């Protein structure tokens with residue numbers, strides 16, 4: 343007679359082996375992309391199979407973003423467009439994950455969209471159970487399930503989602519945010535700050551196959567803190583020491599508490615890329631105060647000066663919002679002036695859209711007319727594009743070490759990669775060079791021309807590994 347426990351394990355393994363196929367789509371930021379990797383690894387461990395085809399999938403999952411109005415609209419549109427699959431196969435399960443799920447929760451079920459469940463970013467370990475329950479709910483024609491718990495400790499530490507594109511990868515080092523900027527929904531959808539164990543991060547980086555560059559992710563990476571006294575610069579030092587990764591980048595730091603030790607480490611370590619994404623949000627001190635950003639225009643500019651004094655060729659990028667509550671024309675001119683003074687290499691620019699639950703939604707009036715927000719946004723984009731084009735023109739004739747990431751988007755006879763400062767470079771594949779031999783390698787490229795977004799050049803030499 344066989345042991346009952348062995349039989350149970352065999353039945354479990356069989357059930358796992360016959361579980362359905364899932365199709366997972368990711369919207370929004372890199373952290374969401376990483377989270378989609380976590381979701382995929384949790385489901386694969388339980389026997390579900392990923393598929394790129396929506397038609398083939400029994401489970402459709404949308405990992406959503408709620409940071410901007412546009413992201414909401416895209417997700418609603420996508421769920422509507424998936425409704426026909428439900429009509430074709432009434433057993434298809436549709437689940438909404440991520441920030442939008444957390445923020446709208448049960449409201450989704452009254453929208454008339456075919457949704458079986460919603461799960462916020464801290465609840466992915468329970469997804470297999472949720473899918474099972476959603477499936478039996480469907481049989482009994484019951485409606486939606488939600489898992490919206492916000493955790494103070496979940497970091498999915500031991501999972502290895504392996505979010506690799508070519509030779510680069512993202513690794514999340516912390517989750518959540520404690521800053522509560524007045525316009526931002528993140529603390530309400532991703533919860534409070536938690537940092538991952540440094541050993542688990544090092545282990546994850548070491549286990550990434552054929553990866554030359556990692557980008558360390560967090561909503562506010564310079565708040566990274568493990569056991570009270572191990573900070574972000576300690577983590578980067580540990581990664582440099584314990585792994586042979588060729589390049590490290592990170593995003594995003596907060597300008598209000600930028601540690602000088604981090605700048606010093608960046609300045610002296612060749613493998614730590616000289617690129618900083620430094621969200622400005624507004625160039626007006628009074629708007630910044632209403633945004634609860636914790637710095638003034640002057641403090642931001644002094645930080646930029648300090649950064650450039652240590653790394654004159656640093657790449658700087660930013661996030662900027664136009665038309666925040668109470669923004670006057672004078673405030674907007676302050677933003678343009680900071681953009682001009684700093685000379686960002688690139689910027690992500692948006693018009694303000696009120697987000698539910700935020701303190702701006704509760705206490706401030708969204709009083710800048712939409713057309714004014716839009717005109718200011720267009721003006722800002724024009725300014726920034728001029729600046730980006732000018733900065734790129736200035737490096738004509740210069741030589742850069744470029745980490746080759748793969749074919750360029752437009753042509754299979756060109757390769758693309760990035761400089762240490764984060765600029766995208768495209769160059770033709772030399773005769774006799776194989777793309778697979780170059781991908782993941784450092785090559786020296788001389789810049790011959792540019793647009794506002796890209797540098798174009800020619801390959802000089804294939805370089806050795808950075809040491």
Ligand code: SF4
Nearest residue numbers: 519521522523526528
């Ligand atoms: S720092 Fe501010 S803008 Fe950034 S995630 Fe936190 S609350 Fe949002």
